[in-house]
Amino acid sequence: MIMPLAEIMIAVMWAGLTAYVLFAGADFGGGVWDLLAGGSRTGQHRRALIEHSIGPVWEANHVWLIFVIVLMWTGIPGVFAAVASTLYIPLTLAALGIIARGAAFAFRKVSTELWQRRLFGAAFAFSSVATPFFLGTVAGALASGRVPAGIAKGDIVSSWVNPTSAMSGALAVGTAAYLAAAYLTRDAQRAGEDGLAEEFRHRALVCGAVVGLMSAAGLLVLRADAPRLFDALTAGRALPLLVLSIAAGLVSLVLLWRRAYRAVRLTAALAVTGLLWGWGVGQYPHLLPGVTLDEAAATDSVLAATLGSLAVGAVLLLPSLWWLYATFQRGHTEARESRPSR
Amino acid sequence: MLVGAGDADLGAARMQMALSLGWHIVLACLGVGMPAITLLAEWRGHRGGDVHYRLLARRWARAMGVLFAVGAVSGTILSFEMGLLWPGLMGVYGQVIGLPFALEGIAFFIEAIFLGIYLYAWDRLSPVAHMLTGIPIVLAGVASAFFVVTANAWMQQPTGFQVSGGRVVAVDPWAAMFNPATPPQTVHMILAAFMVAGFGIASVYAVAMLRGRRDRYHRLGLLLPLTVAAVITPVQIGVGDWAAHFVADNQPVKLAAMEGVFHTQRGVPLHLGGIAVDGEMRYALEIPYGLSLLAHWNPHAEVMGLDRVPFADQPPVNVVHWAFQIMVGLGFALLALSAWLAVAWIRRRDLPRSPWFLRGAAASGVAAVLALEAGWTVTEVGRQPWIVYGVLRTSAAVNPAPGLVWGFVLVTLVYAVLTVATVYVLRRLARDRPVPVAPQDPDVDDERVV
Ligand code: HDD
Ligand code: HEM
Ligand code: HEM
Numbered sequence: 001m002i003m004p005l006a007e008i009m010i011a012v013m014w015a016g017l018t019a020y021v022l023f024a025g026a027d028f029g030g031g032v033w034d035l036l037a038g039g040s041r042t043g044q045h046r047r048a049l050i051e052h053s054i055g056p057v058w059e060a061n062h063v064w065l066i067f068v069i070v071l072m073w074t075g076i077p078g079v080f081a082a083v084a085s086t087l088y089i090p091l092t093l094a095a096l097g098i099i100a101r102g103a104a105f106a107f108r109k110v111s112t113e114l115w116q117r118r119l120f121g122a123a124f125a126f127s128s129v130a131t132p133f134f135l136g137t138v139a140g141a142l143a144s145g146r147v148p149a150g151i152a153k154g155d156i157v158s159s160w161v162n163p164t165s166a167m168s169g170a171l172a173v174g175t176a177a178y179l180a181a182a183y184l185t186r187d188a189q190r191a192g193e194d195g196l197a198e199e200f201r202h203r204a205l206v207c208g209a210v211v212g213l214m215s216a217a218g219l220l221v222l223r224a225d226a227p228r229l230f231d232a233l234t235a236g237r238a239l240p241l242l243v244l245s246i247a248a249g250l251v252s253l254v255l256l257w258r259r260a261y262r263a264v265r266l267t268a269a270l271a272v273t274g275l276l277w278g279w280g281v282g283q284y285p286h287l288l289p290g291v292t293l294d295e296a297a298a299t300d301s302v303l304a305a306t307l308g309s310l311a312v313g314a315v316l317l318l319p320s321l322w323w324l325y326a327t328f329q330r331g332h333t334e335a336r337e338s339r340p341s342r
Numbered sequence: 343m344l345v346g347a348g349d350a351d352l353g354a355a356r357m358q359m360a361l362s363l364g365w366h367i368v369l370a371c372l373g374v375g376m377p378a379i380t381l382l383a384e385w386r387g388h389r390g391g392d393v394h395y396r397l398l399a400r401r402w403a404r405a406m407g408v409l410f411a412v413g414a415v416s417g418t419i420l421s422f423e424m425g426l427l428w429p430g431l432m433g434v435y436g437q438v439i440g441l442p443f444a445l446e447g448i449a450f451f452i453e454a455i456f457l458g459i460y461l462y463a464w465d466r467l468s469p470v471a472h473m474l475t476g477i478p479i480v481l482a483g484v485a486s487a488f489f490v491v492t493a494n495a496w497m498q499q500p501t502g503f504q505v506s507g508g509r510v511v512a513v514d515p516w517a518a519m520f521n522p523a524t525p526p527q528t529v530h531m532i533l534a535a536f537m538v539a540g541f542g543i544a545s546v547y548a549v550a551m552l553r554g555r556r557d558r559y560h561r562l563g564l565l566l567p568l569t570v571a572a573v574i575t576p577v578q579i580g581v582g583d584w585a586a587h588f589v590a591d592n593q594p595v596k597l598a599a600m601e602g603v604f605h606t607q608r609g610v611p612l613h614l615g616g617i618a619v620d621g622e623m624r625y626a627l628e629i630p631y632g633l634s635l636l637a638h639w640n641p642h643a644e645v646m647g648l649d650r651v652p653f654a655d656q657p658p659v660n661v662v663h664w665a666f667q668i669m670v671g672l673g674f675a676l677l678a679l680s681a682w683l684a685v686a687w688i689r690r691r692d693l694p695r696s697p698w699f700l701r702g703a704a705a706s707g708v709a710a711v712l713a714l715e716a717g718w719t720v721t722e723v724g725r726q727p728w729i730v731y732g733v734l735r736t737s738a739a740v741n742p743a744p745g746l747v748w749g750f751v752l753v754t755l756v757y758a759v760l761t762v763a764t765v766y767v768l769r770r771l772a773r774d775r776p777v778p779v780a781p782q783d784p785d786v787d788d789e790r791v792v
Contacts (some may be wrong), residue, residue, distance in 0.1 A: 059414055060454045067447050069421045073432045074440025081433025084425025085741045092749050095422040096756050099415040103760055106411035107767045120763075151429045152743040298437035298513070305515045306444045313448030320455045320478070327463050 006297035008307060009075040013068055014280050020064035021276060022179065022269050025172075027058045029180025031101065031128020032173065033203070034121065047121070049188055049196055050180075051109065062102065074306050076296040078149065079287050083138070086147050086154035090134040097131030100124075129173055136172025140165030143279060144226040145289045164225045167218045174211040175272055181207050182252065182268040186261040201256055204264075208253050215249075215275070232282030241281060245274025352740045354750035355427040360722070362419055364715055365757055369413035371714065373453075374483040374532065375539025376406050377460075379567050381476040386566070388469050394559045398566070400464070402543065405771055407461050412764055414450075419753075427746070430739035431729055434510060438503050439493040441515040446489040453482040484532055491531045495523035498721070499592060500730050522592065526585040527721075533578040534717065538710045540571025541676065545707030546772065548700045565693065568703060571710070572680030579673050589724075590637040593731065594646040595655065596724035599662040601633050602626065606647040610634045615667065618659040621648075657726040665719035672713040679706055 030050040037043030037050070073080040084091060100123050108120035137160040141147055144164035147154050159165075181204035188197035222230040232238045248270035255264045285292040297303065380402040387395030421443075425432050456478040464472060496502075502518030503510045547563035590597045597603070602613045602623040610633040616626025631641035638645070648656050679702045686694040693699065729736040740746075 059411065060451065060458070062414060062418070063447065063450050063454060066418060066421055066450065069425075070440065070443040070447055073425060073436035074444055075437070077436035077440075078433050080425050080436055081429035084422070084432070085429035085743055088426045088741060088743055088746075088749070091422055091426055092752070095419045095426075096752065098418055099756060099760065102415035102418075103412050103763065106408050107763055110408060110767060110771060151433060152741055156743050156745070298440070299511065302437045302440060302513050302515050305441050309441065309445055310448070313445070313451075317448065317451050317455075320452060324455045324459055327459055327466065 005300055005303040005307065006075070006293050009071065009297065009303050010284075010293055012307065012310065013071045013075060014277065016064050016067045016071065018273055018276055020061070020068060021175070021272060023061035024058070024064060025132065025176045025272070026179040026183050027061055028101075028128045028132045029176035029178065030184070031105075031125050032177040033180055033184070033200075035125035035129060045193070045196060046199070049184060049191065049193065052187075052191070058102070058105065062098075065098075071306070075298050075303060076287060076293070077298060079291065079296045081151055082149050082153065082288055083142065083147055085152040086156060086159050087138050087141055088152075089156060090137045090141075090160045094131050094134040094138070097127040097134065101127035101131060128176075132172040132176045133169040136169035137161075137165035139172070139279075140168035142288075143168065143222075143229055143283065145228070147288055149288050149291045162225065163221045167214070167221045171211070171214055171218055174207065174214055175275075178204060178207040178211045179268055179272065182256065182261075182264050185256070186265060189261055197261070201259065201261075204256050205253065208249065208256065208268075212249055212253075215245075229279070229282050233278055236282065238278040238282035241274045241278035243274075245271050245278060248274060351744070351746040352737055354747040355740050356736065358746075358750040358753050359423060359427055361754060361757060362416065362423055363722075364718065365761075366413065366416040366420055367714065367718065368538070368711055369409055369416060370487065371535040371538035371711075372406075372409050372542065373413045374487045374535035375537075376402060376409070376543070377457075377476060377479040377483055378536070379539055379543060379570055380406065381473060381480060382570070383562075383566055384469075384473055384476070388473065392562075394562050395566075397559065398563050403461055403464075405768060406457070408764075408767060408771065410453075410457055412760070414454075416760075426749070427741055428729065428739045429741050431734060434505075434508070435500075435503075435730060435734070438500075438510060438513055438515065438518045439496050442489040442492045442519050446486045449482040449486040449489065452478055453486065456482070487532050487535055488528045489519075491528045492519045492521070492524045494721070495527045496521050497730050498527070498725060499523040500733050505733075523588065526581065526588045530578070530581045530585050530717075533574050533581060534710075534714050536574050537571050537578060537676070538707075538714055540567040540569075540574065541703075541710040542567075542707035544568035544571065545704050548703035548706075552697070552700050552704060561693065564703060568683060568706075571676075571706070572683050575673070575676050575680045579677060582670070582673060587637065590645075593724070595648065595651055596657065596662070596720075597637065598646055598648045599657045599659045599724050600666040600720060601645075602659055602663045603633065603645055603647045605649050606644065608634065608642050608644045610645040612636065613663070616663070618663065655727060657724050662720055662724045665716040665723070669713045669716040669720065672709045672716070676706060676709055676713070679703065 034043075034047055034050050037046040069080075072083075104120040104123035104127070108117050108124060111117050111120060140162070141154075141160045141164075144162065146159040146162065146165075181200050184200040185197050185204060188194070188200055219230065219233070222233070233242050248267045252264050252267040252271060255261075255267060285294070287293055287296050380399050383395045383402065384399035386392065387397075387399060424436075456475050459467075459475045460472070460479060463475070467475065496518050499521045500518070501521040502514040502516070504512045544564050544567040547560050550560050551564060586597075589600070601610075602616060602618055603610055604618075604621050604623070609631050611628040611630050612632025613623050613626040613628060616623045618624075633645055634643040635641045637643065648659070679699075682694055682699060682702070686692060686699075725731055727735050727737065729739045
């Protein structure tokens, strides 16, 4: 073999997953805070900030999920089939959550009457909590080796109703909420809403502490429920990533305390990234119990064609993305200046 | 009967797939066709300086924002469902059709990025630069329709792989993507998308004109999309004929079901209408030699009947036959409407005066959607009992886990609510009141379109 195509493919997929968790995860977290924002009047400001900061980006962020799914069925088709068939209940619920959330969010933005905004807002906020939870249970099922190879060979209930899944579901919601609160502090600050920035700072601190405790408890759950992964994380090759995650998490809390909101974006993202890659590295090369990456990977011709196309696509995409952000960074200030004259 | 003889879970899975695809495809068509029509209006407004065109372009762009969001989430459900419902397909053949889906992903990114710029940056870019940002949206929309339909075409004409010991080997993803069914199906689908968008938008303005709002704004709102659709319709009928010849040559069982041919013979008549009962077409209007002539350009050509394949390999005739009749019938009805417009325009440079023309135009959007759904019913139900034609049976691909029926019930409920909400929100958007120019952006609601 000339190039480890399967390894490249799984790394690209994991990078896509990381992007999804960091970007779309924060959008989901925005929905969690929307749910907790308070009554229609008192919560108005918070909701407006949340809506403003996720509005332009959530669709692009959402494409990362499709990217991961498609890469999964292309690159490791048997694993995709095993996961989807055994875990079809949480995946169906997550899919419905995604549809309810995206549609309700778009509808709320164009609605003006209070009852409509409340109704769509409730659907949006509720599904923002449910969706990451169910996706988290799926991660837990994989991490604890409860999805055997083959089609629908696992237990359709206990595969995702178990300690590890419960822990990772809760952790997914908590992480989303934490990322969102940390990002929103900076958004609020940039919008000149210092009061809101303080509020979200407070929330991020509390939420960060809770997520940190949850992760610690999670390690204990793993020790009992998924000893292989636990060993890799605490004594094996994934240890550096776990250390990175913990360190970045602690630094984030300090930075939040000191109101260094810009730097927090980076460290909060690092903490989450460390956790995700720690899991990936800890589990590698096993994707499912007894199934290694090389056994599961698609043929080289498929991997080469797909990775090659993605590389060409990236050449088109990166300048476009750059232009998107450039246009709006510039446009933003102009729009703001012209506002009072209306 | 759509469900056939399988067990309840298989039936539920098929119905769920049909519902989600049939729903998504309508939004996908608008996503493919609307950007081009909107851009055309913007260009006319820029060139001729007619403000009405510019207002129309803005209004359509606003609707596009909502449609794109709903299209994106309904498409996401589909990619979940490919695995949730058909693991037997994806687990083995996912890698064979993975490439077009990966390419589609790139197209989605491009579409999302430029849609963001197009919707938000209307006043921040020069008119020409703004129009240029619309072009990638059009190209990416057409490209994503092309890519995804190649995957479906592969299910009709599977090529580019070999199977050994239950695993696929020697996969050539490019050969799978450019399988023999790809040219007719993708062209037919992309034209259908423009017809659905063109007739669909036109019908909104036709309804308004029937209610007495006959100003220039509404006339142009009718004329521009209707012209686009009217130009495409005759081409589409030609392409449909191509697709039919392709089916006759490559999927003879499907053709037999489409035309209700039970016995293999020469000089086969064409059946118009009719119901299949006990292996016979009853109550049909027969055109002697019609089918042999149409399918093979020869009145005495032999046409294969369903008697050549065991009963277990036959698709349900009545569904396929009627779906085909409906598509073709509506295709010709839309052609008549297009011809009417053309004649009036050539004679008087004006819309036909008869209120029946407006009534026809008002119905044309629904007709195009029905033709679209009927066409997909022909393609997909006519392929049964195969999920990959001649290679893998649908019943072998379905998820064997218990309880799929409940998933179907749940998904149906969610789609029912989603349909009501989407229609409601779009109707509100169509009213004349200040609404955000960029629907995602609540703080620009002071830029009104009147
Ligand atoms: C606006 C929509 C529309 C209109 C007016 C027509 N079609 Fe169509 N037809 C479609 C929209 C469509 C479609 C939904 O797009 C399909 C489904 C799959 C495909 O590739 O195109 C399709 C499929 C389809 C197939 C099956 C292809 C296959 O299974 O591979 C045939 C044989 C035809 N069409 C033939 C025709 C003819 C002879 C028409 C003449 C009036 C016609 N269609 C009008
Ligand atoms: C281009 C992408 C498409 C792909 C990859 C695709 C794939 C599938 C799959 C996997 C099934 C389930 C298995 C089966 O029953 O054969 C199916 C069934 C079906 N699809 Fe499609 N489909 C596509 C487009 C569409 C569209 C746009 C429609 C629109 C109406 C449609 C209508 C149906 C119907 C009616 C069935 C049920 C057939 C039956 O149960 O008899 N398909 N399709
Ligand atoms: C099995 C069949 C299909 C799957 C799995 C699928 C998947 C998807 C996904 C995941 C999205 C969301 C992308 C985003 O986030 O922007 C989407 C949107 C879209 N799909 Fe599909 N799709 C299918 C069938 C089709 C068909 C038959 C067409 C044909 C025209 C189509 C055209 C589109 C378009 C144009 C969009 C962009 C959304 C819009 O503009 O409204 N899809 N699809």
